[in-house]
Structures are given as structure tokens and as C-alpha cells.
Amino acid sequence: MTSNEIRQQFLDFFKGKDHRIVPSAPVVPHGDPTLLFTNAGMNQFKDVFLGTGSRDYKRAADTQKCIRVSGKHNDLEEVGYDTYHHTFFEMLGNWSFGDYYKKEAIAWAWELLTEVWNLPKERLWATVYRTDDEAFNFWKKETDINPNHILRFDEKDNFWEMGETGPCGPCSEIHINLSDDLEAAHLVNAGSPLCIEIWNLVFIQYNRDENGQLHELPAKHVDTGMGFERICAVLQNKKSNYDTDVFTPIINAIEKLSKRNYNNQLLPNDNSIDGKNNVSMRVIADHIRTLTFAIGDGATPGNEGRGYVLRRLLRRASRYGRKLDLKEPFLYKLVDVVVKNFSHVFPEIKTNQSQIEKIIKAEEESFNATLDRGIELFDSLTKKLNAKNEKVISGEDVFKLYDTYGFPVDLTAVMARENGFTIDENRFNELMNEQKDRARKSTKEKIGKVAASISNLDDFNLINNSPTIFTGYDELTTK
Ligand code: ATP
Ligand code: MG
Ligand code: MG
Numbered sequence: 403m404t405s406n407e408i409r410q411q412f413l414d415f416f417k418g419k420d421h422r423i424v425p426s427a428p429v430v431p432h433g434d435p436t437l438l439f440t441n442a443g444m445n446q447f448k449d450v451f452l453g454t455g456s457r458d459y460k461r462a463a464d465t466q467k468c469i470r471v472s473g474k475h476n477d478l479e480e481v482g483y484d485t486y487h488h489t490f491f492e493m494l495g496n497w498s499f500g501d502y503y504k505k506e507a508i509a510w511a512w513e514l515l516t517e518v519w520n521l522p523k524e525r526l527w528a529t530v531y532r533t534d535d536e537a538f539n540f541w542k543k544e545t546d547i548n549p550n551h552i553l554r555f556d557e558k559d560n561f562w563e564m565g566e567t568g569p570c571g572p573c574s575e576i577h578i579n580l581s582d583d584l585e586a587a588h589l590v591n592a593g594s595p596l597c598i599e600i601w602n603l604v605f606i607q608y609n610r611d612e613n614g615q616l617h618e619l620p621a622k623h624v625d626t627g628m629g630f631e632r633i634c635a636v637l638q639n640k641k642s643n644y645d646t647d648v649f650t651p652i653i654n655a656i657e658k659l660s661k662r663n664y665n666n667q668l669l670p671n672d673n674s675i676d677g678k679n680n681v682s683m684r685v686i687a688d689h690i691r692t693l694t695f696a697i698g699d700g701a702t703p704g705n706e707g708r709g710y711v712l713r714r715l716l717r718r719a720s721r722y723g724r725k726l727d728l729k730e731p732f733l734y735k736l737v738d739v740v741v742k743n744f745s746h747v748f749p750e751i752k753t754n755q756s757q758i759e760k761i762i763k764a765e766e767e768s769f770n771a772t773l774d775r776g777i778e779l780f781d782s783l784t785k786k787l788n789a790k791n792e793k794v795i796s797g798e799d800v801f802k803l804y805d806t807y808g809f810p811v812d813l814t815a816v817m818a819r820e821n822g823f824t825i826d827e828n829r830f831n832e833l834m835n836e837q838k839d840r841a842r843k844s845t846k847e848k849i850g851k852v853a854a855s856i857s858n859l860d861d862f863n864l865i866n867n868s869p870t871i872f873t874g875y876d877e878l879t880t881k
């Protein structure tokens with residue numbers, strides 16, 4: 403079964419249960435200041451859950467473009483090193499707005515997985531929130547799951563929240579155990595590639611306010627999310643999402659550009675040269691999707707907030723390209739394969755293709771100007787440290803890499819980790835704060851000078867209320 407067929411079967415299944423099939427919302431959430439990027443299918447329905455908005459349908463289903471690189475849901479550190487977390491992924495979802503609830507959500511999820519897709523029941527596990535007897539009993543009564551495969555977990559795994567505030571509630575998840583031990587309960591929610599979470603059924607019944615208090619919502623809703631790339635791996639019998647047809651065309655394009663092979667027989671943590679090349683290819687394949695979709699929806703790389711997240715991703719991908727000896731800008735050349743494979747579902751990337759390519763190419767060119775010299779500096783630093791048998795890169799050096807060579811701190815941290823080093827992040831943060839103070843001061847001085855030359859008081863107030871200072875790093879460390 404191809405990934406396109408899988409996506410369509412999901413939508414058709416819920417269409418058959420009277421759901422309206424709706425388009426994905428943009429992955430850049432214009433209009434929600436609590437979010438840098440859309441991180442779940444439910445984001446576009448937040449107003450419906452809160453009772454402040456409504457739709458002319460009570461059931462919906464879609465595939466939603468999601469990015470998880472900031473805030474409550476941030477999977478960046480996993481990407482490349484595991485087989486099933488991406489910074490960009492599609493989330494298949496079905497919703498009930500005050501209509502059906504736990505019973506149908508559970509029964510239908512089971513029906514799709516075991517009757518339409520014929521997944522082996524003995525490999526499936528369900529989890530419920532520790533006090534949710536209702537969900538527990540529906541699993542027992544409405545499905546023929548092995549009752550020993552229904553487990554209870556606490557808030558960390560079975561109480562879902564989109565962010566610090568907003569709609570939330572207890573959830574029930576479905577995991578697939580791919581290990582040889584069919585009764586390996588200890589693998590569920592343990593971060594094992596052999597037992598993967600595929601679908602989350604959230605029972606939205608609260609709103610969390612700024613003080614952390616939960617308030618009952620006017621109605622109860624269902625909000626589900628299934629990882630599209632993960633279910634493709636399961637249905638296509640692959641060990642890794644990167645071996646499914648969602649990723650292979652992109653991996654193939656990277657193989658061609660780099661004249662290296664992706665070796666899908668290796669474990670994700672294989673430390674051989676081939677293993678390291680695999681990591682680079684996975685990161686690049688992942689990040690080019692994120693960049694293409696985010697820029698396609700109107701975000702641009704920059705120095706602050708969302709823009710800096712994209713810049714960091716792009717610089718990481720460029721650096722992984724260097725590890726494959728890709729010296730000239732190359733990322734922009736991969737946009738085309740992303741467009742070819744996904745624009746029938748998300749046409750906006752085709753409409754904006756040339757703009758996306760232009761922006762990525764310009765960013766690559768600008769980082770290329772300092773990338774090699776930064777790598778040289780990094781190598782000479784680690785050589786010196788090795789000679790002294792030291793393992794920590796000083797805050798001063800991390801700051802120099804950031805300030806002079808444009809290395810985002812998380813990139814330096816990745817490079818350090820690869821070479822068995824850590825970085826002094828506290829000292830780096832101090833230096834960042836000192837730099838920000840200097841920037842603030844000089845802005846104030848500039849404003850003072852401008853103010854002195856402006857006789858119109860209204861103009862002065864306008865300027866004085868909105869000093870422009872660098873806030874990019876704040877955004878990153880506080881999220
Ligand atoms: P995990 O525990 O694996 O990190 P999660 O509990 O954070 O997943 P949810 O917030 O419940 O994920 O999202 C719903 C579904 O989206 C998950 O069951 C999973 O299939 C999929 N998913 C979540 N994060 C990612 C990701 N980074 N890449 C690919 N799929 C993901
Ligand atoms: Mg997660
Ligand atoms: Mg989870």
C-alpha cells in the first residue's frame with residue numbers, strides 16, 4: 403500500500419462515519435500568539451473547543467501539517483538519531499465537536515486499525531489516563547483487545563496539552579509492539595523503537611488558563627492524532643519511517659547529490675561512517691520538508707522567534723551537508739522532490755516553489771560564507787581540548803562560534819556531542835545576556851539622540867515605546 407493510499411483510506415474511513423473532510427491549516431499559525439508553529443491537528447479548532455467559535459459540522463477529519471521544534475512539543479534533538487520523530491510530519495485526525503465521545507472514538511480507531519488495515523491485534527496496546535475507568539472499560543467492552551494490553555499511565559503520557567495554556571484533557575493512546583516479546587508491557591511509553599506510539603485519542607474537556615488552573619469546557623470533544631509517517635512504516639512493514647515511500651524519494655535525491663548510499667540495514671545509532679552518513683541524510687530529508695512547508699506557508703528565516711527556528715534548522719542541515727562533502731548550496735535543489743511528492747495534497751508548496759527555493763538558496767549562500775571557517779575553529783578548539791584531556795567547550799568559544807560564524811548554539815551542541823564534548827551553556831547564556839544589555843543600551847542612546855532631534859512629542863513616544871532589540875535567543879531558551 404502506498405502512503406497516498408493510506409492517507410486516503412484514513413480520510414475515506416471517517417468520511418464513511420459522517421465526518422467532513424477539511425483542509426490542513428497552515429503550519430504557520432497566523433493569529434495564535436501562543437504558538438510558533440502548528441503542532442497538532444486540533445490547533446485550527448481551538449476556538450470550537452473553547453466555545454468561542456463554531457463550525458457548520460460536528461465531525462471533521464483531515465491530515466494536518468505539523469512542526470514540533472519549539473514550545474511544549476519539541477522533537478528536534480531526536481531527529482536523525484531515531485526512526486520515528488520528525489520536525490515536520492503529517493498528523494491524521496478525526497474530531498467530534500460536542501458530538502460522539504470516548505466510546506465511538508475508541509471503537510472506530512480499533513475498527514480502522516484491525517478491520518480495514520488488519521494490524522495484528524496481539525501487537526496492539528492501549529493506554530488510558532490513570533483515573534479514566536470509562537476509557538478503560540470501553541476498550542474492554544467495545545473492542546477485542548487483549549485486556550492485559552490496556553495500561554494506565556499518568557499525566558506525562560496520558561494527559562494531552564497543546565501548550566502551557568489552552569484546551570486539554572485525558573487521552574488514550576494506541577501503541578504497536580514490534581518486538582519478539584508479545585507481552586512486553588515494559589516497552590510501552592519507554593522510548594523504544596520496537597514499541598511505537600501511533601495514535602492518540604484525546605478527550606478534550608478542560609481549558610488550562612495562564613495560572614495553570616483547569617476549567618471544565620462547555621462541551622466535551624474528541625480530538626485524535628495519528629502520525630502519518632509512523633502508520634505508513636507499520637503498514638509498509640518498514641523498521642523506519644525513512645524507509646517508507648514518504649521519505650525514499652527525498653533520500654534518493656540526497657544520495658544522488660552526495661554520491662553516497664543510504665544504508666537501511668544499519669541501526670539508527672550505528673557509529674560507522676555509513677551510520678553517520680545515514681544520520682546526515684535523515685536530518686537533511688527531515689529539515690528540507692520542514693523548511694519547504696514552513697516557507698511555503700509564509701514564514702522566513704530570520705533572527706527572531708519563528709524565523710530563527712527556521713534559520714537554525716537550515717544551518718543544521720547545511721552543516722550535515724558538509725559531512726557529506728556537499729560544499730555548494732544544495733538544500734534548495736531538494737525542494738523540487740518535496741513539491742513533486744506532496745503538492746497533490748498541499749498545493750501551496752507548488753504555488754510558492756520558486757520563492758521557497760530562492761529563500762533557501764540565499765540563506766545557504768549566506769551561511770556558507772562562514773560555515774567552513776566555523777568548522778575549522780571548532781576542530782582546532784577540540785584538538786586543543788583533547789590535548790589537555792578536557793571535555794567542555796567554553797562559553798566564550800561557543801559564543802564566538804555564534805557571534806562571528808553564525809553557529810546557533812544548538813548546532814555547536816550537536817557537533818560537541820558527536821565528538822564526545824559538552825558545551826558550557828551557562829557561560830554562553832551570560833555572554834548572550836551581556837550582549838543584549840549592550841544592544842539595549844545602545845538602542846536607548848540612539849533613541850535619546852533621535853528624540854533630541856525630534857520636536858514632535860507624539861513621534862518620540864512612538865519610537866520610545868518600541869525599541870528594537872534582539873530577542874531571538876530569549877525565544878529559544880524560554881520555550
Ligand atoms: P511521542 O511520545 O512518540 O513523542 P507524542 O505523545 O508526543 O509522541 P502526540 O502529541 O500524542 O505525540 O501526537 C499524536 C501523534 O502524532 C502521535 O501518536 C504520533 O503518532 C505522532 N507524532 C508525534 N510527534 C511526532 C513527530 N515528532 N514525528 C512524527 N510523528 C509524531
Ligand atoms: Mg512527543
Ligand atoms: Mg507519547
Ligand code: MG
Nearest residue numbers: 559575599602
Ligand atoms: Mg502522545
